[in-house]
Amino acid sequence: MNLSIRKRLLFGLLSLMTIACSITLVKNYFDTRHEIQELFDAQLAQSARVLLELSAHELYEQLAYAAQQGEDISEHIPTQVHKYQQEIDFQIWVEGALLAVRSENAPSTPFINVDEQFSNRTFNDRRWRVYSISNDENTIRVQVGQHYDERDLLSNSISTRLITSFAIMLPLLALLILVSVGRAMAPLKKITDQIENRQIDNLQPIGMQHVPQEVVPMIKALNSLFQRLHAAFENITLFTANAAHELRTPLAAQKLHAQVAIKTEDKTARDEALREVVVGVNRATNLVEQLLTLSRLDPEGALKEDEVANLYKITEDKLAELTPQALEKFIEVSLDFKESPLVNGKEAMLTILVRNIIENAIRYTPNYGMVEVQVKPLNGKVLFSVKDSGPGIPAEERQNVFQRFYRGKGNTTQEGCGLGLAMVHRILEIHNAQITLDKSPFGGLQVDVLFNPAKVVPISRGSSATRTTGRGPNKAAQVVRSSRMTSS
Known part of the structure; x- marks a missing residue:
């Protein structure tokens, strides 16, 4: 099936745009999730450091005493006040193995045993992203953790917004391409209508106004063809008129000689008239043969190099x-x-x-x-x-x-x-x-x-x-x- 230029352009541009947008979308999706995870990790590290500074300067003695007395002084982070604010659970350990403070959802066992390193852990069938930091004397260790469910929820929300933007943009781009291709093809449609509505004897050149540069060579070729056809038709008209004239004269002479041969009773005159008829027939035959030969020469076309x-x-x-x-x-x-x-x-x-x-x-x-x-x-x-x-x-x-x-x-x-x-x-x-x-x-x-x-x-075949x-x-x-x- 031969597709039109418009359909080929639309299909090609939409296909390329869809492929390019899909590749960009997938890459942006994973890049966005990666960056969001990096931001969450940075938030974990910052929260841990803030808690460590507060504990080191103000809470160390209180926390250590309460931990020795076995009092439950667990604290809970207040409810979030922003939709992108994430709940972070924490533990504060003093004197090595004493759990001084922990958030409500934090486990009672250490999140991690290595400081200043992000890690993935599983507690109560839930995956956590955890981080730990200690002061210089290793007397206070702050460990923070965050559920992956919460992290994934925010990542998916942002990624969905990104995908939705692409999904809205793609049809708009397709519509713009459709309109642009239609406007670009309008001159071709105009030229097509102009040629299609021409009279059969109209071989005037096609106008070159407002014609795209890509179409100019085709229009010039068509105009050249029209010019050659016009010249060929004129030659055919002249040739036909001349041939009719050239044939009319010998035919009229033959008719006259034939009438003389019919009417005369003189054998000599009759023979002379018949000889003239033969001469006229030969001349007309030669003329017709040359006309046929010439007519066969005109459409022969270009000469090939291998002839x-x-x-x-x-x-x-x-x-x-x-x-x-x-x-x-x-x-x-x-x-x-x-x-x-x-x-x-x-x-x-x-x-x-x-x-x-x-x-x-x-x-x-x-x-x-x-x-x-x-x-x-x-x-x-x-x-x-x-x-x-x-x-x-x-x-x-x-x-x-x-x-x-x-x-x-x-x-x-x-x-x-x-x-x-x-x-x-x-x-x-x-x-x-x-x-x-x-x-x-x-x-x-x-x-x-x-x-x-x-x-x-060619190879010689004989002498x-x-x-x-x-x-x-x-x-x-x-x-x-x-x-x-x-x-x-």
Whole structure:
């Protein structure tokens, strides 16, 4: 069961307070009883000393004579006049073994045989605390005693008052804690109500006024989330509108060509119209596939450190796959690599990125042109570079080519829907990679992408990187070159 913060605070504080108060109460209880017993002992000693002084200076001769005559001159201490005044019984012995005076409840035998020492004794089934003191000549001995019943009665009375005070204080403290926790949690309740009562389309930031410092990081995180959601919803709205627009145009063209094919009786015109329908279907299919791919990229999330991909192997495979397109245009393709660098990345995404960049280079490079691909370590990173001899991209448009559905101003001859580089840009964001666009040495476009190298190197399973270190064409490039020379 998940307890609320309020209940956790109340339970924790009350439990700790109860434990602390209980420990303090037990300690104070025993300390109080000990101190009370010490006070009683001090009272016994003081009473004995007072009686000794009185007996030594004024009563010695009288007491000694009365004791020799065997007269009963026992005295009794007057009734107590204060509730904390304790009844003390005493004995006064003279000449060693003569009991001169004793209180009414004191026994006729000595309390104790040792002077100036507190001791516990039992007389008539009652426990006594006794003390004895003698004068310097040892002619008078005063012994005093007190029942433990009386001592315990006063100790228990004071201890009960102490326990009662704690018992009254504990509920009051609990009530104060309840009120304090409730007041402290009030801002959280207010924030909760504010979020709960929001409209579904309200992504405005939460106000930071009167927010406790402990809650500020959470509110900032929520506001950041709202900001990202707002941007994501705006992108989705724009993306949907652009996708609808991009799909509407080829569908309208296909409808027109289909109507021409239905109505015309000219076989040549019908075949041409049907070919245009096929071209339009292919373009719409490509658009839908790219839209689906892009939609799958957006929720992928952060890249994990243990995800490793062989960038050279991916590049080699995609280059071999795109060889037929290069062969059709007699384009010379080369792959320059040094080592077989591993990068921190998702292999499926990097495959999309590599294919899009190389495919764009082949598509926009004219016949008998050149495309050069490089994969190599560079300054602690891994470089993936593609250079072509195509028309390139004007400097003022290079920042816009990564927008969805953007197509260059002069791009009227090549097919496409403007999503390829948008997918590349999203993949770069996920991989925390950097891309730069520049003019290539061949007069076209140069695309340089820097990836983070893999921190975890997996155990090799076979010989996927079998090339020697250095510059050399891959099999696909060799096929393209040989095809070009043959065609020439």
